[in-house]
Amino acid sequence: MGNKVLTVCPYCGSGCQMHLLVEDGKVVGAEPADGRTNEGNLCLKGHYGWDFLNDPQILTARLRKPMIRKEGVLREVSWEEAIQFTAEKLTAIKEKYGPDAIMGTGSARGPGNEANYVMQKFMRAVIGTNNIDHCARVCHGPSVAGLTYSLGDGAMSNSIPEIEDTDLLFIFGYNAAVTHPIVARRIVRAKQKGATIIVSDPRKTESARIADTWLPLKGGTNMALVNAFGHVLIEEDLFDKEYTANYVEGFEEYKASVKKYTPEYAESITGVKANDIRKVMRQYAKSNKAMILYGMGVCQFAQAVDVVKGLASLALLTGHFGRSGVGIGPVRGQNNVQGSCDMGALPNVYPGYQSVTDPKIRKKFEKAWGVTLPEKTGYHLTEIPHLVLKEDKVKAYYIFGEDPVQSDPNAAEVRETLEKMEFVIVQDIFMNKTALHADVVLPATSWGEHEGVYSSADRGFQRIRKAIDPPGEVKPDWQIISEVATAMGYPMSYRNTEEIWDEMRALCPKFSGASYKKMEEQGGVQWPCPSEDHPGTPYLYEGNRFSTLNGKGRLFACEWRAPLEQPDQEYPLTLSTVREVGHYSVRTMTGNCRALSQLSDEPGNIQISPGDASSLGIEDGHLVSIISRRGKIVARAQISDRVKTGATYMTYHFWIGACNELTGDALDPVSKTPEYKYCAIRLEKIPDQ
Ligand code: SF4
Numbered sequence: 001m002g003n004k005v006l007t008v009c010p011y012c013g014s015g016c017q018m019h020l021l022v023e024d025g026k027v028v029g030a031e032p033a034d035g036r037t038n039e040g041n042l043c044l045k046g047h048y049g050w051d052f053l054n055d056p057q058i059l060t061a062r063l064r065k066p067m068i069r070k071e072g073v074l075r076e077v078s079w080e081e082a083i084q085f086t087a088e089k090l091t092a093i094k095e096k097y098g099p100d101a102i103m104g105t106g107s108a109r110g111p112g113n114e115a116n117y118v119m120q121k122f123m124r125a126v127i128g129t130n131n132i133d134h135c136a137r138v139c140h141g142p143s144v145a146g147l148t149y150s151l152g153d154g155a156m157s158n159s160i161p162e163i164e165d166t167d168l169l170f171i172f173g174y175n176a177a178v179t180h181p182i183v184a185r186r187i188v189r190a191k192q193k194g195a196t197i198i199v200s201d202p203r204k205t206e207s208a209r210i211a212d213t214w215l216p217l218k219g220g221t222n223m224a225l226v227n228a229f230g231h232v233l234i235e236e237d238l239f240d241k242e243y244t245a246n247y248v249e250g251f252e253e254y255k256a257s258v259k260k261y262t263p264e265y266a267e268s269i270t271g272v273k274a275n276d277i278r279k280v281m282r283q284y285a286k287s288n289k290a291m292i293l294y295g296m297g298v299c300q301f302a303q304a305v306d307v308v309k310g311l312a313s314l315a316l317l318t319g320h321f322g323r324s325g326v327g328i329g330p331v332r333g334q335n336n337v338q339g340s341c342d343m344g345a346l347p348n349v350y351p352g353y354q355s356v357t358d359p360k361i362r363k364k365f366e367k368a369w370g371v372t373l374p375e376k377t378g379y380h381l382t383e384i385p386h387l388v389l390k391e392d393k394v395k396a397y398y399i400f401g402e403d404p405v406q407s408d409p410n411a412a413e414v415r416e417t418l419e420k421m422e423f424v425i426v427q428d429i430f431m432n433k434t435a436l437h438a439d440v441v442l443p444a445t446s447w448g449e450h451e452g453v454y455s456s457a458d459r460g461f462q463r464i465r466k467a468i469d470p471p472g473e474v475k476p477d478w479q480i481i482s483e484v485a486t487a488m489g490y491p492m493s494y495r496n497t498e499e500i501w502d503e504m505r506a507l508c509p510k511f512s513g514a515s516y517k518k519m520e521e522q523g524g525v526q527w528p529c530p531s532e533d534h535p536g537t538p539y540l541y542e543g544n545r546f547s548t549l550n551g552k553g554r555l556f557a558c559e560w561r562a563p564l565e566q567p568d569q570e571y572p573l574t575l576s577t578v579r580e581v582g583h584y585s586v587r588t589m590t591g592n593c594r595a596l597s598q599l600s601d602e603p604g605n606i607q608i609s610p611g612d613a614s615s616l617g618i619e620d621g622h623l624v625s626i627i628s629r630r631g632k633i634v635a636r637a638q639i640s641d642r643v644k645t646g647a648t649y650m651t652y653h654f655w656i657g658a659c660n661e662l663t664g665d666a667l668d669p670v671s672k673t674p675e676y677k678y679c680a681i682r683l684e685k686i687p688d689q
Contacts, residue, residue, distance in 0.1 A: 005467040006033055008454050010110050010447040011045040011584045013332035014038065014160065014182040015456025017523070018046055020448060020467040026054040027448060027467055036524055037160040037456060043181035045584060048595035053448050053468065058592045061430055063443035064472025074441060079473065079483075086440050087487030089423045090127065093396045099128035099374065103384055103394050106134035106345025107401025107477070108337035109585065110429070111444065112452025112464055114500040115477035116336075116343035117351055118492070119400055122481050123378075125369040126490040130356050130378030131394075134345045135402055136337050137381040138409075141671035142299045143330035144341055146308025150316070150554050152547025154353070155338065157327035157540040158291055159458045159526065164189040166325040168196045168287040170280070172311060173222065173297015177206035178581045179333055180457070183293075196287070198280045200225065200272075201297060202576075203607075203649065204642035213280055219574055219647055220563035220678045221270040223303050226310035227557050228266030228277050229284075230258040233317050236278070238285035243319035247544040250555040254313060257557035269560060285318045289325040296333070300577070300676040302564055304668045309556035316553040322544040332457035334585060339455030342511070342527070343504065347378030352508030368507055371490075380672040382408065385417040385665065396423040400477065401444070405433035406586040406655065409663035409674040410630050427480060430588055433655070443474040446589070450476045451497045453519070455527075459537070461514050462524040563678040564666035567646070571628060571680035573612065575648050575662060580604075583653040591655070603657035605638040607649040608683065613639045618685050625684040626650070631661035634686065648681065 002023035009016045017035025020027050027050050032042040052058045066082030067074040077085075093101055104123040106116040116134075123132040136144065144154030151157065163169065163186040176184035184206070191197055191210055199211040200222075208214040217225050233239045234255055244251055263274030284290050292315055298307050312328055320326040332338045344351035354361045356377055366373050379387060379394070381404075387393045397418070408414050411433075418424055418437035426438040429446045449470040453461050475483075478500060482492035494500050498516050505512045513529040514536065525536040545551045567574055582599040583590045590596045606626055608618065618624055620639045625632055626648075635650060635657035643649060650659040666675040 002028065004031070005465050007448070007465045007467065008335070008462045009042065009046040009049070010335045010589065011049050012180050012335055013338060013457030014180045015335070015454065015460050015462055016042055016046050016182050017462065018042055020050060022467050025468055035462070036460065037458070038182050041182055041185065044582060044599070045590065045596065049590055049593055050448065051594055052589055052592035053446060055594060059471055061592065062471050063428060063430060063441060064474060066443060067441040069439045074438070079475070082440060082442060083483045083487050086425055086484050089439070090396060090484070091488055093423060094127060097395050100131060101393065101395040102127050102129060102398070103131045103379060103396070104398040105381065105400050105402050106132060106340040106343065108135050108334040108340045109401050109588070110447040111401050111477040112336065112450065112454060112497070113339040113343050114452050114497040115481070116340045116345045117500055117504045118478040118481045118494070120344045120351070121369060122485050124373055125371045126485045126488050128374055130347050130374050130376065132345055132378060133347050133381035134340045135334065135381070135407060136341050136346070137672060138407060138674055138676070139296060139334070140299055140330050140332050140337060141673045142304035142308050142668055144346070145671045146305045147312060147328070147330065150309050150312035150556060151541065153540055154341070156329040156331070156458045157321060158325070158329050159538045160186060160456070162325045162539065163187060163291065163293070164193060166190060166195055166289045166291040168198070168284060168290040170284055170290065170292045171197065171199045171207050172292060172294040173201060174293050174295030174331060175201070175205040175207055175578070176293070176331065178579045179295060180331055181581065183331060196283055198283070202644055202647060213276060215272045215276055215280065216644070217270040217272050219576060220301060221560065222298060222301065222307045223310060223558070224261060224266050224269040224560035225272060225277070226307055226314070227258045227261035227560065228263050229281050229314055230254065230310065230317065230557055231261045232263060232278050232281040233285055233314065234258065236282070238281060239317040240319040243544070244317060247546070247553060248316045248555060249552045254555035254557050284314070289323070290318070290320050291326055291329060293329045293331055295331055297677065299673060301678065302666045302668050302675040303561050304673055305670040306556070306558050312553070313555045313557065316555060321553070322541045324539055327539060336454045338457055338459065339453070342455050347380060350507070351504050352510045354508070365507065382665070382667055382672045382674055385410070385413045388417045388420050389413070395421060397421055398425045399434055400427045403432040403434045403586040403588060405437070406658060406660065407652070409660055409676060410665045411658060411660045412631055413665065427477060428588065430592060432586065432588055442480050443472065444477045444480060445470045445474050453501060459526045460524045461519055461527065463516065463519050563675055565664050565679050567680045571682050573646055573648050573681050573683060575626070575628070575650060575659065575679050575681045576677045577652045577659050577663060578649045580651040580653055583651070585653065587653045587655065591653070602654045604635045604651050604654035604659065606635045606683070607638045607640045607643050609643045609645045609647070610639055610641055611645045613637060616683055616685060618683065622689050623686045625686060626662060626681055627684065628662035628679055628681045630664065633657050633659065633661050648683070
């Protein structure tokens with residue numbers, strides 16, 4: 001007789017609840033559950049993304065025992081030996097070079113919030129550094145930085161279900177149909193209910209196809225367009241004067257900054273028609289309820305933080321906050337990237353977004369953890385190649401549930417960085433490209449094999465549950481990290497994830513009322529949830545009091561800057577990285593699912609315009625070489641009239657045809673997020689096809 005285990009899908013931040021169907025200790029299927037965000041629906045990844053858990057062929061590829069590199073080869077060892085070796089090496093490096101010579105990551109994927117809490121505590125309390133970061137750095141890092149500046153909380157101000165009950169959706173650089181299909185469903189429902197849809201995107205995405213107005217801006221011109229929107233709101237007297245006077249600061253500086261960005265000037269930079277810029281701002285300002293949703297098309301540029309602040313300024317100027325169905329939504333991509341930020345897997349904040357540089361907060365954590373904590377903020381993940389190769393400052397890297405060789409820009413430089421390190425630890429569920437450079441590999445349980453909590457993109461804590469026993473000798477991530485900590489002389493002896501969660505709650509005012517019990521009773525809890533009798537918060541800033549120090553929203557505008565690497569004669573096209581609906585992130589899980597791999601498999605595709613294809617003699621399906629200043633790969637050409645001439649697009653999931661061999665390492669100066677959406681390339685047809 002089988003049973004159903006209620007859990008949360010691990011493939012995007014929509015946070016869809018689902019049942020895993022279990023028979024004889026094996027997962028045999030998945031069914032949608034009636035979750036707050038998905039209401040009985042799942043997309044194809046939710047339906048078919050479980051089969052790696054017990055596919056006999058795939059299971060042979062699972063990491064089952066710890067490994068240590070001996071004479072150049074990774075060899076299986078006992079847990080005792082692996083933990084002792086790891087602890088001794090980290091202790092020796094800490095003593096020789098100091099704690100800041102060690103870097104660690106959290107994981108935005110399967111492990112869950114408790115494992116992230118334990119990991120950041122390990123780096124801070126045991127290693128003695130704030131060098132903890134994770135892949136939010138390469139996606140929504142600009143949202144955390146930008147929205148914290150503008151509004152006080154670096155998260156969606158609204159909730160996913162509210163999307164369908166707004167009057168106007170302004171979708172900026174975000175292709176929900178591919179990244180969050182269940183959010184896309186809400187967008188379609190909003191349209192069916194009569195909402196106006198405006199989409200700003202260089203490519204004619206699925207969202208653009210259903211838009212009332214599509215603004216096909218040139219890649220890399222976001223800030224010029226956002227400034228022009230602000231210009232129109234002020235010039236045409238469309239902004240909410242009373243709201244701006246009472247709840248917002250910085251108006252005069254903002255007005256001066258956007259003055260020169262007339263729609264005509266913006267048209268000369270962005271290619272978007274001046275009349276369309278005026279039209280959509282009139283619609284946005286006059287809508288009773290309007291909501292901005294944005295994604296990687298905002299965040300993965302070297303001017304991303306400025307654009308996030310600029311978008312928040314539009315909502316502030318028009319008073320679109322503090323009610324249901326309004327606000328600004330950075331729709332977090334990975335299933336638990338909101339959670340790993342919530343848990344403080346970031347170099348500048350403890351769990352609950354509490355600053356590491358605030359002495360009062362630091363004292364609170366020192367008292368709770370019984371240690372003296374470091375005072376300065378840690379390194380950002382994307383700075384590590386430079387810190388290793390140029391400054392020789394980082395010697396060891398504890399990589400937990402990430403695959404930077406696949407996910408980070410300029411893959412050759414990442415490989416060189418790992419090779420130069422004295423000690424690399426990889427903790428994961430399968431061998432990945434990064435593990436090829438590891439000195440120790442620690443095998444961890446997967447989603448479906450452990451308990452915990454994920455945070456959905458709209459601040460929703462939800463329980464994940466163990467459905468089956470793990471294979472081999474693998475252990476939950478939090479337990480592995482605790483054992484390394486104990487071997488280094490800092491005993492960690494949690495009995496279960498709830499004990500970890502309760503320790504975290506006691507230290508985080510925003511989360512303190514979000515108990516496991518409340519999650520069971522309500523199905524989930526959206527933070528802030530400051531007390532046991534508080535039900536959680538669907539939308540932020542009720543009463544128009546923002547979470548900034550003085551409670552006011554902060555306006556921001558600045559000059560537009562062009563992307564750092566421009567096309568030239570040798571590299572005449574631009575490349576932007578995008579996603580594929582059937583796969584998730586670096587494909588550690590979906591690449592090992594038969595059903596999903598059959599829908600779309602390697603090598604990856606490169607989308608090019610019909611004009612560029614014709615001038616290069618390339619036909620649909622041809623294999624082409626793609627060359628940038630950093631590398632060369634092969635992929636299949638996919639000719640698409642949704643793509644502008646001069647632009648190309650590639651998904652970053654695939655191991656063969658990995659586009660991060662090509663991408664550049666230009667970073668946003670504040671969030672240190674890479675400019676994945678714009679680098680220069682050339683295409684060469686492979687002969688004789
Ligand atoms: Fe899973 Fe996201 Fe699809 Fe929901 S929308 S089923 S969370 S991949």
